Amino acid sequence: MKYRLLVFDHDDTAVNSTATIHHPCFVRFLEEYYPGRSCSLEEYFLKNFSPGFLAMCREEYGMDDKTLEKETAFWREYVSSRVPKAYPGIRELMLRHRREGGMLAVISHSYGDNILRDYRLNGLPEPDLVFGWEMPPEKRKPSPWPLQEVLHQSGLKP
Secondary structure (H helix, E strand, C coil), rough: CCCCCECCCCCCCECCHHHHHHHHHHHHHHHHHCCCCCCCHHHHHHHHHHHHHHHHHHHHHHCHHHEEEEEEEEHHHHHHCCCCCHHHHHHHHHHHHHHHCCEEECCCCHHHHHHHHHHHHCCCCCCCCECCCCCCHCCCCCCHHHHHHHHHHHCCCC
């Protein structure tokens, strides 16, 4: 085996979630709390990349910490009953890697419990390690910390 460890992102890498769940949720939040404001799917993708979701919420929509807490609770409730579909071929890739003795890790902006649920309900093998949004901000993606920790816990050197 050439690569003993595969590290995946979750949203829009293993599962199709932004267009089918996260963006529609954000649009509903805006409709409820910011009537008349909108965000296209393209804008949502671009602004999630740069400046990032939290910066977008603060800079584009003027959300403060209290409103961001409401948005997070709104999002958690919304995603609790919606499961994104795994992309075609990802299950087979992960299963083959696992059969060959490989490890799987996930580093994502989604919460770990949602990631594990999505893997389970899509028939994907459970990852060996998951680092999600529940981590303190300084240890979340894109910080190098979760990847360094995955390498450390898997016995590989960074």
